[in-house]
Amino acid sequence: MERWLTGRIPKQRAYQLDMSNIFIFPSRFGRWFLMMSGLLFILGTNYRNNMMLLLSFFLVSIFLVTLLSSFANFAKLQIHIGKTKSVFAGEELNIPIWIGDNDNQDFIPNQVEGNIHVSWWQQDTSITLDPNDFTNPVGISLATKERGEIELPRLTFENFYPLGLYRCWTHLNFESKIIVYPTPVSTALRPKNLQGEENSESVPSLIAGSDDFDSLKSYQKGEPMQHVAWKQVAKGGDWLSKTYVEDKGSTVWLDIQQFSDVDYETAISQLTYLVLQLAHQKVEYGLALPTHTIVPGSGDEHMNLCLTQLALLPKHSGEQK
Amino acid sequence: MDQSLDLAIREISKVVLGKQTQVKLALTCLLCRGHLLIEDLPGMGKTSLAHAIASTLGLQLSRVQFTSDLLPADILGVNIFDSEAKRFVFHQGPVFSQILLADEINRASPKTQSALLEAMEEKQVSIDGETYSLPDPFFVIATQNPTHQSGTYPLPESQLDRFFMRIQLGFPDWQSEKTMLMELEEHTLDSINNVISSEAQTRLHQEVLKVSASSAIVEYILRLVTYTRESEDFPNPLSPRASKSLLLAAKAWALLAGRSYVLPEDVQAILPSVAEHRLRSAYSDSATSHVFSDLLLSRVDTLAA
Amino acid sequence: MKATNAKAQLLIGISFLLLAFSMLTTVMTWVLVLVVISVALQALPFFKVDIHHPSVRTINLFAILCALALAYTTWQAGLMIAMVNLLVMACALKILQMHTTRDYFIVVCVQFFLIGCGLIFEQSIFYAGFLAFVATLQLSSVAFHISPSRPLQKQIWLSIKISLQAMPICVLLFLVLPQLSPLWKMPSSQSKQTGLTEEITPGDIANLSQSGDLAFRAQFSGNIPAPHQRYWRGLVFEDFDGKTWRISEARKKMKRINYRLGRKTSPAYDYSKEFKYDVIIEPTNQQFLFALDAPLTTTRRTWLSPDFQIQSTIPLVTKFKYSVQSYPNTPLKGASDYFDVNMNLQVPETGNPKTKAWVRELRQQHRSNEAFILAVETFFFTEPFSYTLRPDLMPFDPVDTFLFDKQAGFCAHFSSAYAYIMRLAGIPARVVGGYQGGEMRKEQYMSIYQYDAHAWVEIWQPGIGWIRKDPTGFVAPDRISYGLERALAYEESFLEDSPFSLMKWRNTAVLNEIRLVLADIDFFWSKWVLGFDQERQLNLFRLLVGEIKPIRIALLLLAILFVISLFLLLFNYRVWFPKINNYPLHFYLKSLKYLAKQNIVRARQETPMAFYTRIAQQLSVQQRELFLTLTEQFNQVTYQVQTPSRERIKAMRQTLKAFKKSL
Structure with a gap:
């Protein structure tokens, strides 16, 4: 089934629904409806009642008429995946799905009608979208269990327009590189180089700077005038000057080798925790992993890079060390 | 085309040679009452451009050189105790001017940067519970060195959004630079005349607003911004403020071209300046290129989706 | 959920x-x-x-x-x-x-x-x-x-649209899908049976006569019977207990046996005079059908019994159509004279002493049957009998009371008394229930209403068979010639229980016209929709394909299938021909398509003018000029004017045409 689907609906970022990827079959209601028409036909025949026969044919005709409109409506859909924010394992991913109508502007835009039900393939819980009343993108949540690059399951879109007699559906396989970061696990254990026992140059220390006001001290000649606490001076007191602190981090190295006393996955989780901590403290840090070495840096991009590399570490390389 | 605008471009070009486009963009920005960020290497004429614009528009300019130890109060002003009057007197900082030239804005600490940017946004300054309005018009022309230079604090994305436009000057071409060198003494700031009065500026701003943008244009802009929101290739999507800026800038650009309606060409012309700094992340290493804008333009159809 | x-x-x-x-x-x-x-x-x-x-x-x-x-x-x-x-x-x-x-x-x-x-x-x-x-x-x-959020009008419009689209397909299916015979017997609704019942007590038909409902309609081809010929035979009552006439049990038993044996009644028809007609009868939940004497029918599921009564093989739960040829000159002579004669001489031993005495006396005066019958007829003519819908109750010895005391009654009274007199005199006689009369509409069809219900008598004449005698006609000839309303005009009792019946307003021209038009619609509906059956279907096939052969039928069905598919495609033509919204853009994109055929392709980000500038050199002078014009027109309409006028669109269409030609 999966292989057949892959052939039919290959991985893509954006889909325009058409013949090749829409499945259509009478819905359960449609099947009941047909059965009921058949029953009416039998009844009409047995009672020699032409009106009942007409009714039965009328219902069958409705069934036929809605087939194409059902398909044509669903085929207006354009669906594509948006950018997904990475999460930590155990959290829920929010997959943004953009749903649009076929909006060639030289033609009257045709709106898709009827509720659209979106669910993960072979999952029962679905969310229902009303095309007349929703905002793009639609967030679809997906629970994550473990770190790493995850393969999105197929997403099923369903529509029953116009009269619920047919179920139009498709299983789309969105191409997306989604990285699930390892779950951060807090650790009391500070990496040794953080505590400055091994190489003291890389201790993040508080260096006097001009960033955050810290305290007042008596003014000493030569200090910049901007640092004079003018309010205090104005009140007639002694000249005081403000001191500022700046947590200008110096470089820290995080090395997975230092976490040899905990198991491999926990080590990764703890490293994740530390990366987050250091990034928050705006400390420059580098990461030494068995596969990669990331040169020290700071900022969101650097953090994301580190987290990604941690996430992508091979699953069972503890033995290699 | 409005004569005064033509004249203004010619005046500014006396000092900034061979940078017709950048001059026009800068003027566009000011016509839209937006703040301008000029980004380039030192010595490229950023400051000259700012001075030239100020002179052309006849606006009062104050210049602040941003350094790492510059404090918010150095820009905004401070309350100083007047011993004679026995009360605090507010001493206005350089921000209280019509054009504030913030040189090398990324050298100041984030705190100072944000103080300035807040003032830019609010057009007023609050100090010790008192609120002081800034003069009208109030423009900030900030210059910035490429971000990866040492000792800089890159402006965060949220702050960059407050700049209406970001332009780059680039090296002048051979001929322009030769001209500049040959006629060194002629191209001084003193030679620039005030060609657009303040009334004319107000009128021009009104005219910009009156330029008509058809629904086709608006849809083009919408397609552009929506694309940045949907695609994974754009880490920072464009905000509704950005789309508003795009439309306004396109209108001003159309006015500069002497048209009363916007063409897609106008949108394409101003897009790199208006959108690039909002699209890229603060740490992107893109001093001169328009990677994101070019990508965006190539991805979105001008005519139809 | x-x-x-x-x-x-x-x-x-x-x-x-x-x-x-x-x-x-x-x-x-x-x-x-x-x-x-x-x-x-x-x-x-x-x-x-x-x-x-x-x-x-x-x-x-x-x-x-x-x-x-x-x-x-x-x-x-x-x-x-x-x-x-x-x-x-x-x-x-x-x-x-x-x-x-x-x-x-x-x-x-x-x-x-x-x-x-x-x-x-x-x-x-x-x-x-x-x-x-x-x-x-x-x-x-x-x-x-x-789709919950669409407005009500849109939903209703959608359902009407779908229904209208379904209609032609429905009709096609109805016309060509084979009309099957009932697959099995269904439980019938034993709801109240309407119309005549299996027994008749004087006074019963009077109730029926209060109803203006339709009983059946007949459509004649050829001769139309005169009013006095419109005796629609229904049931034959041969069993009399002094009060009530019933269908005789012996007759029922015999009919059942005949039916089981598949024995058909085939009287010696006299083809000298013929009425040919189709009857569409309203559902009665009973089995008897109505026809003029002596009927011959070929419709399936009908059967002619020896008392010349056409019967349906199943109760009529829906409207039913049958075709009849009637030969009024045919003598009504059953298969077994002996059986008929003996059964119709039976009289109850007690009751009605006056009548018995009177008949005995009269019979002694008139030994021959003809004379006796004439004498009885004279009796009815001379005595002050009256015809009324409001007869008094006659609980004891009803015939005595009617003949000698009240002398006012309805058709059932007359028939019952007449038949009883005949039997007492030794002349086999029976009461026949049915309808008499009918309203002709535009020479097309005749409507027979419930108030046309009637009872008359048949007496046996050796050698000839059963002869119809209508004692009501002796007293109220108008009933026979002009119908019930005229006959009752003097007492204004016609349909007095249904004051709102349109029937009552037959004399108001407009209302009557409305009534008749409604009747027309109903007739058409009954004939073509409700009456559509295998026979009509076959006729239709014959009309379409000529002689019926399996291959032709198969081809016909294929053709119908094709037509239905065509309908389905037609209903969704917008899928292939979407409605053009933005004509300038549409034209410009078309021109781009023409250029693309020449391998000149616009890049996505190129504006129309930029595209023109880039490709101008690849075009001939004429093409260049036309394409420039088109581009300018497009730019003007799209970006400058914004609301394209008819003329501008027209101009653009012309430029496009010229440009296409130049390529």
Whole structure:
């Protein structure tokens, strides 16, 4: 089934629904409806009642008429995946799905009608979208269990327009590189180089700077005038000057080798925790992993890079060390 | 085309040679009452451009050189105790001017940067519970060195959004630079005349607003911004403020071209300046290129989706 | 799973209410009350009234109670009535607990089925129209369920559109799908039988005469019988107990045997005079059919009995059409004279002494049958008999009372008395029930109403057979020639129990015209829709393909299939030919398509002018100019003028045409 689907609906970022990827079959209601028409036909025949026969044919005709409109409506859909924010394992991913109508502007835009039900393939819980009343993108949540690059399951879109007699559906396989970061696990254990026992140059220390006001001290000649606490001076007191602190981090190295006393996955989780901590403290840090070495840096991009590399570490390389 | 605008471009070009486009963009920005960020290497004429614009528009300019130890109060002003009057007197900082030239804005600490940017946004300054309005018009022309230079604090994305436009000057071409060198003494700031009065500026701003943008244009802009929101290739999507800026800038650009309606060409012309700094992340290493804008333009159809 | 929205539920409730009340005669009153309550409860949330909904257990318990009550109340009514009631009741209870999508769809299906049930009991075009309205409501309800936020008018328009699209396909299917014979015998609705009954007591037909309902219609081809010839024979009553005439048990038994043996009655028809006609009879839930004497029919599922009565093989639960040829000059002579004669001499031993004495006396005076009959006729002529719809009650010795005391009565009184007199005199006689008269409409068809019900007498003449005698005609000749209304004009009792019947207003020209037009519609409907059968279908096939051969039928069916597919494609033509919204853009994109064929392709980000500038050199001078014009026109309309005028679009169309030609 999966292989057949892959052939039919290959991985893509954006889909325009058409013949090749829409499945259509009478819905359960449609099947009941047909059965009921058949029953009416039998009844009409047995009672020699032409009106009942007409009714039965009328219902069958409705069934036929809605087939194409059902398909044509669903085929207006354009669906594509948006950018997904990475999460930590155990959290829920929010997959943004953009749903649009076929909006060639030289033609009257045709709106898709009827509720659209979106669910993960072979999952029962679905969310229902009303095309007349929703905002793009639609967030679809997906629970994550473990770190790493995850393969999105197929997403099923369903529509029953116009009269619920047919179920139009498709299983789309969105191409997306989604990285699930390892779950951060807090650790009391500070990496040794953080505590400055091994190489003291890389201790993040508080260096006097001009960033955050810290305290007042008596003014000493030569200090910049901007640092004079003018309010205090104005009140007639002694000249005081403000001191500022700046947590200008110096470089820290995080090395997975230092976490040899905990198991491999926990080590990764703890490293994740530390990366987050250091990034928050705006400390420059580098990461030494068995596969990669990331040169020290700071900022969101650097953090994301580190987290990604941690996430992508091979699953069972503890033995290699 | 409005004569005064033509004249203004010619005046500014006396000092900034061979940078017709950048001059026009800068003027566009000011016509839209937006703040301008000029980004380039030192010595490229950023400051000259700012001075030239100020002179052309006849606006009062104050210049602040941003350094790492510059404090918010150095820009905004401070309350100083007047011993004679026995009360605090507010001493206005350089921000209280019509054009504030913030040189090398990324050298100041984030705190100072944000103080300035807040003032830019609010057009007023609050100090010790008192609120002081800034003069009208109030423009900030900030210059910035490429971000990866040492000792800089890159402006965060949220702050960059407050700049209406970001332009780059680039090296002048051979001929322009030769001209500049040959006629060194002629191209001084003193030679620039005030060609657009303040009334004319107000009128021009009104005219910009009156330029008509058809629904086709608006849809083009919408397609552009929506694309940045949907695609994974754009880490920072464009905000509704950005789309508003795009439309306004396109209108001003159309006015500069002497048209009363916007063409897609106008949108394409101003897009790199208006959108690039909002699209890229603060740490992107893109001093001169328009990677994101070019990508965006190539991805979105001008005519139809 | 939240089931469905309030609007869908409200609509389905309303349609259910309409449907249940349209079957007023079938659905028990207490079931109707249940329907009203459940729809009201279900509709409350829509009006923002919050009530505590009964729990599932309560409803289940209630359902069991209801089922028991239903079993008790419908015990007598027969299986079909019980089934319909059960369906309505179940639907009413289900509406109370429509929690899931599944529940909702079950209700919808049951209601569509109920529409079908409604059609068992009534098939008039007006009822069909009403049901079409109900069906539209139901479809709209489903549409609401599928797309909840669309406005009501859009939903109704959608269901009407789909219904209209379904119509032609429905008609095609109806015309070509084979009309099958009933697959098995269905339980008949033993609902009240209408029209004549299997026994006749003087006074009965008087009740029937108060009804202006249609009994049947006949469409003649060729001769139309004169009013006094319109004796529609129905039942033959041969058993008399002094009060009531019944169909004789012996006759019934004999008919059954004959029917089982497949023995057909084939009298010696006299083909000298012929009436040829089709009859469409309203459902009576009985088996006898009506025809002029002496009938010959070839319609399937009918059978001619030895008393010249055409019978249907199954009770008439729906309208039924049959074709008859009648040969009025044929002597009515059964297979067994002996049987007929003996059965029709039987008289009760007691009762009516006066009549007995009188007959004995009269018979002594007139020994020959002819003379006796004449004498009796004279008696009726000379005595002051009157014809009335309001006869007095005659509980004891009714014939005596009628003949010698009251002397006022209705056709049944006359016939009963006459036949009794004949039998007493030793002349075999029997009462025949049927209809006499009929209203002709534009030489097209004749409508026979219930008030045309009539009873007359047949007496046996050895060697000839049964001869019709109508004693009513002696007293009230107008009844025979002009119908009941004229005959009763003096006492104004015509349809006095139905004051609103359009029949009563036959003398007001406009109203009468309306009545007749409605009758026309109903006739057309009965003939072409309700009366469509295998025979007509075969005729239609013959008309279409000539001689009927399997290959031709197969081809016809294929052609129909093709036509249906064509319809389906036609209804969705917008899929292939979407409506053009933006003509300037459409034209410009078209020109780009033409250029693309020349391998000149616009890049996505190129503006129209930029594109022109880039490719100008690749075009000839003429093409260049045209394309520049087109580009400028496009730019102007799209970006400058914004609301393109008709002229500009026209100009652009012309430029495009010229440009296409130049390529």
